[in-house]
Amino acid sequence: MSPAILPLKVEGLGFRAGGQVLLRGISFEVPPGRRLVLMGPNGAGKSLTLRLCHGLERPSEGRVAWQGPRGAEARLHQAMVFQRPILLRRSAAANIAYALDVRGVNGTERPRRVKLALDQIGLAALADRPARVLSGGERQLLALARAAALKPEVLFLDEPTASLAPAAAKRVEAAIADIHAAGTTIVMTTHDLGQARRLADDILFLHEGRLVERGAALTFLAAPKSPEAQAYMNGDLL
Amino acid sequence: MAEIADAFAAALRLIVGLDAELAQIIGLSIRVSLTAVVLAAIVGLPAGAALAVFRFPGRRGVVVLLNALMGLPPVVVGLAVYLLLSRSGPIGFLGWLFTPAAMVVAQTILIAPLIAAVARQSMAELWAEYADELRSLGVGPARTIATLLWDGRFGLLTAILAGFGRASAEVGAVIMVGGNIAHVTRTMTTAIALETAKGELALALGLGIVLLAISIGVNAAAYLVGEATRASEASPA
Amino acid sequence: MRPIRTALFLLMVALVAAIGALPAAAADRFITVASTTSTEQSGLFKYLLPIFERKTGIEVRVVAVGTGQAIKLAEKGDADVLFVHHKPSEEKFVAEGWSARRFPVMYNDFVVVGPAADPAKIKGLKDTAAAFKKIAEAKAPFASRADNSGTHLAEMEFWKAAGIDAKASSGQWYRETGSGMGPTLNTAAGMDAYALADRGTWLSFANRKSLEIVVEGDPKLFNQYGVMLVSKAKHPHVKDADGKAFVDWLVSPEGQQAIAGYKIGGQQLFFPNANQAGA
Numbered sequence: 001m002s003p004a005i006l007p008l009k010v011e012g013l014g015f016r017a018g019g020q021v022l023l024r025g026i027s028f029e030v031p032p033g034r035r036l037v038l039m040g041p042n043g044a045g046k047s048l049t050l051r052l053c054h055g056l057e058r059p060s061e062g063r064v065a066w067q068g069p070r071g072a073e074a075r076l077h078q079a080m081v082f083q084r085p086i087l088l089r090r091s092a093a094a095n096i097a098y099a100l101d102v103r104g105v106n107g108t109e110r111p112r113r114v115k116l117a118l119d120q121i122g123l124a125a126l127a128d129r130p131a132r133v134l135s136g137g138e139r140q141l142l143a144l145a146r147a148a149a150l151k152p153e154v155l156f157l158d159e160p161t162a163s164l165a166p167a168a169a170k171r172v173e174a175a176i177a178d179i180h181a182a183g184t185t186i187v188m189t190t191h192d193l194g195q196a197r198r199l200a201d202d203i204l205f206l207h208e209g210r211l212v213e214r215g216a217a218l219t220f221l222a223a224p225k226s227p228e229a230q231a232y233m234n235g236d237l238l
Numbered sequence: 239m240a241e242i243a244d245a246f247a248a249a250l251r252l253i254v255g256l257d258a259e260l261a262q263i264i265g266l267s268i269r270v271s272l273t274a275v276v277l278a279a280i281v282g283l284p285a286g287a288a289l290a291v292f293r294f295p296g297r298r299g300v301v302v303l304l305n306a307l308m309g310l311p312p313v314v315v316g317l318a319v320y321l322l323l324s325r326s327g328p329i330g331f332l333g334w335l336f337t338p339a340a341m342v343v344a345q346t347i348l349i350a351p352l353i354a355a356v357a358r359q360s361m362a363e364l365w366a367e368y369a370d371e372l373r374s375l376g377v378g379p380a381r382t383i384a385t386l387l388w389d390g391r392f393g394l395l396t397a398i399l400a401g402f403g404r405a406s407a408e409v410g411a412v413i414m415v416g417g418n419i420a421h422v423t424r425t426m427t428t429a430i431a432l433e434t435a436k437g438e439l440a441l442a443l444g445l446g447i448v449l450l451a452i453s454i455g456v457n458a459a460a461y462l463v464g465e466a467t468r469a470s471e472a473s474p475a
Numbered sequence: 476m477r478p479i480r481t482a483l484f485l486l487m488v489a490l491v492a493a494i495g496a497l498p499a500a501a502a503d504r505f506i507t508v509a510s511t512t513s514t515e516q517s518g519l520f521k522y523l524l525p526i527f528e529r530k531t532g533i534e535v536r537v538v539a540v541g542t543g544q545a546i547k548l549a550e551k552g553d554a555d556v557l558f559v560h561h562k563p564s565e566e567k568f569v570a571e572g573w574s575a576r577r578f579p580v581m582y583n584d585f586v587v588v589g590p591a592a593d594p595a596k597i598k599g600l601k602d603t604a605a606a607f608k609k610i611a612e613a614k615a616p617f618a619s620r621a622d623n624s625g626t627h628l629a630e631m632e633f634w635k636a637a638g639i640d641a642k643a644s645s646g647q648w649y650r651e652t653g654s655g656m657g658p659t660l661n662t663a664a665g666m667d668a669y670a671l672a673d674r675g676t677w678l679s680f681a682n683r684k685s686l687e688i689v690v691e692g693d694p695k696l697f698n699q700y701g702v703m704l705v706s707k708a709k710h711p712h713v714k715d716a717d718g719k720a721f722v723d724w725l726v727s728p729e730g731q732q733a734i735a736g737y738k739i740g741g742q743q744l745f746f747p748n749a750n751q752a753g754a
Contacts, residue, residue, distance in 0.1 A: 054374060056370060056374065072376055075376050078374075079374065079375075080374045082370055082371070086371035089389045102381065103375065324551045324553050325710055326551040326552050331712075335553050336536065336553070418538070420521070422536055432515075434657065435656070435658050435661075437660060437664075437682030437683070438681045
């Protein structure tokens with residue numbers, strides 16, 4: 001793989017908008033090969049942290065430091081799937097081909113990579129279907145297939161199963177596991193404790209824009225130390 | 239009103255009789271306006287998309303200016319283009335004054351802001367949807383514009399039709415830079431102006447009805463093409 | 476970048492299309508004549524030009540505007556020949572060097588038209604200035620072209636002769652339309668107003684409503700047309716050989732005869748007088 005951008009070092013990250021402090025003093029590191037899950041109640045700043053790491057927003061303070069290339073250059077080694085997947089008004093296959101084209105995969109190589117991505121995620125039958133007529137689960141899977149086709153070093157996932165039926169959520173989780181197994185580092189947010197248990201290596205717990213607790217997934221999920229995390233796990237903090 | 243009945247009779251005679259002179263006038267009108275629409279779209283559509291996407295100093299000013307230009311009176315555009323193309327003007331050496339090329343230039347300038355402004359609106363909506371994904375993928379500026387234009391092409395049809403409508407309906411600009419020369423630069427609208435001037439009101443209104451019929455035809459064709467394309471893209475290939 | 480190449484390609488296609496929209500006649504032999512609405516709208520050119528074109532193979536493209544605008548066009552070099560009807564302006568045009576010489580061609584006459592009810596009681600008068608004075612006294616509506624055309628300039632002279640400052644009543648009984656002869660007649664017909672018109676446009680005008688001729692035959696109503704070849708010294712691109720051919724033909728016996736031959740409803744509209752001294 002091309003020059004490694006990991007580990008990612010996030011230092012003293014803060015974000016203000018409209019006079020409100022949405023995020024402050026966030027520091028953590030993402031080592032290669034891990035699956036990092038951001039948890040916390042609504043409005044904790046999970047999605048915002050992902051967007052800052054991916055470079056879609058500019059931090060008000062602190063920095064997001066990748067190894068080697070910076071800024072837009074570093075983003076070419078990453079991919080992101082949004083909570084409501086954004087698909088182009090084209091066929092499923094064309095969505096993947098477009099992303100590959102943008103990332104410089106040449107025309108002869110592209111069809112093979114498109115087919116591979118669709119096959120791996122089980123959408124081969126829908127290749128020529130317009131993306132916007134797909135079901136919610138299929139859309140999320142297609143967005144994942146498109147991200148995976150780019151072979152990113154890091155994949156950001158924002159609540160990838162939040163609005164899906166259980167069966168679809170299961171397929172999405174399986175796909176995430178496959179992508180990780182293929183060597184991609186995962187950074188994701190979730191509300192779902194079960195999902196965190198199944199997918200996380202490490203957990204960051206955010207509350208009101210601050211990083212409250214961090215730890216290995218098993219340890220954190222078994223016995224969170226901070227009162228906020230305990231309240232969240234008990235369902236008292238939503 | 240006997241004149242209105244006469245006008246419909248005149249329109250019918252014109253359409254059924256379709257003499258060579260009328261056919262030439264209609265042909266020229268369509269050719270000039272279509273060429274102007276193509277040129278204005280090539281400039282206006284990317285400009286509209288760029289205004290929807292990029293944030294730069296003075297952007298608001300440009301948007302306000304564009305919206306103002308949409309309402310520019312054709313005769314002002316005609317005057318400006320006349321001064322430009324006049325033998326005494328900066329590009330008079332082209333010899334375009336009083337030719338269809340001059341009318342194309344005037345109409346292009348007239349409708350490019352309209353096309354850009356309407357395109358900006360529909361592109362802004364699409365950009366709100368696409369922005370995160372395209373930035374995440376690292377799509378460059380030119381490719382971003384091209385992607386929005388392609389994926390939003392059905393919405394752009396409205397902008398193009400609005401442009402064609404304004405181009406084919408205006409008279410002030412073409413009469414000034416075209417000169418309303420018989421068999422050379424006489425279009426539907428300048429012919430209507432001439433017949434009105436001659437007091438041939440029924441014939442003038444008849445020509446107006448023919449113009450309306452053409453306009454309805456063009457719009458209907460565009461609508462049907464749009465529907466058909468959309469339908470074929472929505473079904474599995 | 477591929478999209479940029481695509482855009483450039485489309486631009487090229489459009490340019491080719493635009494050039495295709497240029498008249499095929501661009502290669503043909505033609506001259507541009509700046510003239511007045513009266514010659515165009517009376518139908519004279521439609522009758523006269525094909526005769527000249529058949530004889531010489533030179534296409535004549537007429538841009539018909541008011542005399543004021545026609546002179547402006549010629550001064551800017553946008554016409555090869557100027558064919559208008561206001562002698563003082565024409566002489567000034569020549570004096571300023573825009574043309575080497577003015578040739579008288581023909582005259583027609585103006586008529587005063589007005590509503591059949593004739594509120595100013597001027598029907599049958601032979602003195603136009605006196606008729607204008609009565610119109611002003613009766614405050615009867617009068618539609619003026621107010622566009623610096625030859626007809627408008629002639630009208631202004633009649634007001635001056637009548638000792639009336641018509642412009643002072645603009646917006647009241649004096650209505651300035653700021654448009655050509657035809658539109659002004661449309662306005663006059665619509666509001667039962669008097670108007671000064673050239674006979675040619677009047678005869679071919681179809682929307683008269685209650686309007687009719689109230690004053691005619693005053694020698695001061697004669698309306699002289701002159702033709703001038705635009706100076707090549709001022710505008711090197713002027714097609715002076717073909718332009719001169721047109722001017723020469725207009726004043727030749729053949730051209731003069733053709734002008735005399737144009738009639739509407741049996742009435743002759745224009746009276747050739749190229750050889751009349753002082754015309």
